[in-house]
Amino acid sequence: MKQIKHSSDRARSTPQAISPGPRGRSSAVDLRGEKTRARLVEAGLRLFGRHGPDGVTTRELASEAGVNLAAIPYHFRSKEGVYVAVAQSIVERLGGELVRVAERVNASLSQSQRRPRSELIGLLLELMTSMLRTICLSQERTLVGMFVIREQMQPSDAFNVLYDGFMRPVGAAYANAIAALRGLPADDTRVGIEVQMLVGQVLMFCIGRETLLRRLRWKQLDENHIREIERVMEQVVGQQFAGAR
Amino acid sequence: MKQIKHSSDRARSTPQAISPGPRGRSSAVDLRGEKTRARLVEAGLRLFGRHGPDGVTTRELASEAGVNLAAIPYHFRSKEGVYVAVAQSIVERLGGELVRVAERVNASLSQSQRRPRSELIGLLLELMTSMLRTICLSQERTLVGMFVIREQMQPSDAFNVLYDGFMRPVGAAYANAIAALRGLPADDTRVGIEVQMLVGQVLMFCIGRETLLRRLRWKQLDENHIREIERVMEQVVGQQFAGAR
DNA sequence: GTCTATAGTCGGATAGAC
DNA sequence: GTCTATCCGACTATAGAC
Numbered sequence: 001m002k003q004i005k006h007s008s009d010r011a012r013s014t015p016q017a018i019s020p021g022p023r024g025r026s027s028a029v030d031l032r033g034e035k036t037r038a039r040l041v042e043a044g045l046r047l048f049g050r051h052g053p054d055g056v057t058t059r060e061l062a063s064e065a066g067v068n069l070a071a072i073p074y075h076f077r078s079k080e081g082v083y084v085a086v087a088q089s090i091v092e093r094l095g096g097e098l099v100r101v102a103e104r105v106n107a108s109l110s111q112s113q114r115r116p117r118s119e120l121i122g123l124l125l126e127l128m129t130s131m132l133r134t135i136c137l138s139q140e141r142t143l144v145g146m147f148v149i150r151e152q153m154q155p156s157d158a159f160n161v162l163y164d165g166f167m168r169p170v171g172a173a174y175a176n177a178i179a180a181l182r183g184l185p186a187d188d189t190r191v192g193i194e195v196q197m198l199v200g201q202v203l204m205f206c207i208g209r210e211t212l213l214r215r216l217r218w219k220q221l222d223e224n225h226i227r228e229i230e231r232v233m234e235q236v237v238g239q240q241f242a243g244a245r
Numbered sequence: 246m247k248q249i250k251h252s253s254d255r256a257r258s259t260p261q262a263i264s265p266g267p268r269g270r271s272s273a274v275d276l277r278g279e280k281t282r283a284r285l286v287e288a289g290l291r292l293f294g295r296h297g298p299d300g301v302t303t304r305e306l307a308s309e310a311g312v313n314l315a316a317i318p319y320h321f322r323s324k325e326g327v328y329v330a331v332a333q334s335i336v337e338r339l340g341g342e343l344v345r346v347a348e349r350v351n352a353s354l355s356q357s358q359r360r361p362r363s364e365l366i367g368l369l370l371e372l373m374t375s376m377l378r379t380i381c382l383s384q385e386r387t388l389v390g391m392f393v394i395r396e397q398m399q400p401s402d403a404f405n406v407l408y409d410g411f412m413r414p415v416g417a418a419y420a421n422a423i424a425a426l427r428g429l430p431a432d433d434t435r436v437g438i439e440v441q442m443l444v445g446q447v448l449m450f451c452i453g454r455e456t457l458l459r460r461l462r463w464k465q466l467d468e469n470h471i472r473e474i475e476r477v478m479e480q481v482v483g484q485q486f487a488g489a490r
Numbered sequence: 491g492t493c494t495a496t497a498g499t500c501g502g503a504t505a506g507a508c
Numbered sequence: 509g510t511c512t513a514t515c516c517g518a519c520t521a522t523a524g525a526c
Contacts, residue, residue, distance in 0.1 A: 033509060050399065054299045058502055068511055073503055075509090146398050152453050153391050154295065159455070167456055175460075192461040193477045200449025201442040207452065208397050208441060210404070211412055215420075216437040232438045240485045277491060303520060313493055318521055320491095 037075050037085075039065040044086040049143030052150055053083050080157070087151070087158035090144055091165030094134060099166050101130045102173035109176045117181060121241055124177045127170070128202050128237070129230050136206035137226055145206035171195055181241045198237075205229060282320050282330075284310040289331040294388030297395055298328050325402070332396070332403035335389055336410030339379060344411050346375045347418035354421045362426060366486055369422045372415070373447050373482070374475050381451035382471055390451035416440055426486045443482075450474060 043065035047056040058079050062069040076082045105123045109115075135145040151159045172186070174195040179186040182194075205212065209221065218225060288310035292301040303324050307314040321327045350368045354360075380390040396404045417431070419440040424431040427439075450457065454466065463470060 030509095036509080052297060052299070052399075054297065057500080059500090068509095069502090070504080070511070071509080079502070149394070149398065149452060152455055153394065154297075155455055163456070163459065168460075171456070171460055189461055189473060190477055192457070193474055194481065195460070196449050196453060196457050197446040197478070197481060199453065200445040200447070202445070203449065203452070204441050204445025207394060207448070208444065210397055210400055211408070211416070212437070212441050214408065215413075215416055215440070216434055228434060229438055232435055233442070236439065236442065236485055239488060240481055242488070243484060275491095281491080302518080304518085313491095314520090315493070315522080316491080324520075 033075065036065075036067050036071050039067055040072065040075065040082050041085050041089050044082045045089070045143055045147065048083055048086055049147045053080065053156065083156070084158050084161060086147065087161040088165075090147060091161060094144070094166050098130060098134050099169050101126060102166075102170045105173040106176055109180055115180070117241065120177055120181050121238060124174070124181070124198070124241070125234055125237055127173055127177065128198065128233055131170070131199070131202045132205060132229065132233075133226070136202065136209075137221055142206060142209070145203070149203065149207055171199070174198060201233070201236075278320065281310075281312050281316050284312055285317065285320065285327050286330050286334050289327045290334070290388055290392065293328055293331055294392045298325065298401065328401070329403050329406065331392065332406040333410075335392060336406060339389070339411050343375060343379050344414050346371060347411075347415045350418040351421055354425055360425070362486065365422055365426050366483060369419070369426070369443070369486070370479055370482055372418055372422065373443065373478055376415070376444070376447045377450060377474065377478075378471070381447065381454075382466055387451060387454070390448070394448065394452055416444070419443060446478070446481075 040061065043061055044056075047061055047064055056079075058069060058072050061079065061082065062072060065071075072079060072082060076085060105127060108123060109120075133141075135141055135148065148162055151162055175186045175191050178184075178194050178198070179188065179191050182188075182191065184191050205221075212218070213220070285306065288306055289301075292306055292309055301324070303314055303317050306324065306327065307317060310316075317324060317327060321330055350372060353368060354365075378386075380386055380393065393407055396407055420431045420436050423429075423439050423443070424433065424436050427433075427436065429436050450466075457463070458465065
């Protein structure tokens, strides 16, 4: 965002959609373009995730993607266009996992019958562990987490894409589960605060990975560590929602 | 980190200390330089906190500080020098608050007498609320939080400054309190994981501020909201460490 | 110590051949 | 759709007068 662009003032800042490319064409020719766009988005996740929008140059991006520099403005209008497209692709990927879990939880809860606390807690834990595994762990996934967290701290155009795409639906699932456990309406302030805290418990393993590794003298997060984290989460959340109220 | 410097290859990347300036001099002349350095560090926190090291140009930094562009390389050798100096200044400020609380907690716990759980929980809550107020709230403090979180995600030279300066001591205080509550050694893996989770619960109010405001339809975080958050934290932590084990 | 002016380099985006 | 060559603004750091 530093280098101020010198032409065609940012009047229409709406970035074009990721899929259809600049113009709708026949399929034979489109294949190359499709591949180029996909490569740019993939490379964009790797680079933007690690270094943020300002930390990546168009040349690096093109080189990492193995495409020509001019392909960036051609397919995405600008570097920021690629950035937003990465956000959309994140929503699509996570829609296949996180949002699916969230919807299942919501569906379970909407059947208006009383459920035992243990089952409600189970749903909550499902949300948390799927979140842990989806956006916090495995080197590649960490990039997604970093992308999302960066957008939380300094929202850009991409924030709305992420928020509507999965923060809102996933947050709603948390809220529904907690509301049921606390006997409060889902839009109660206290419920919202607890959502924030629970999500923070999970995300901290992505944000504070470096600190965690240093503190516990781990080389890296492997599957055994993850299982241990899940075990602790299970106990802690169990206690948190054990008693009354 | 984008614009590659063209002279005097980055051989000695040790940034010079913040305080003494380029050369030790008499006091009469030093005053102006001192002020310039202070202004640069202050402006650095505002800008680096919000936009990260790559999102700030030397021109913006100099302009925000109200000093001349050339003062940056003169006093801090480079833009990154200012960045590290900001980290040192953060440690000093937080040392006056957060680390002080951490030390008090550690002192309380080191007296090897058994303490009632309620008192241990009180110490833990003191850590959490001081952290909440110190690095998460009040517009200016948010900058500190963002600076720290960014360093967690993409550590630079400044990370070690922050880690040794307060992450390690504060984390140790958390660990000691939790260890006492769980009846485990402070370096137990489970304790480390719980530290991570508790810290995440607090930090999420800094990281996810935008999401929280949207979710609860708050305009901004005011003192009443903070007190409500503290109340919920108190209850949740109370439940989490209520029972046996 | 502070300033102006400038050097030297890299940045995003484009033009136009293929 | 992709490529090379190129424009030109903006960057960091420096030189040297004050």
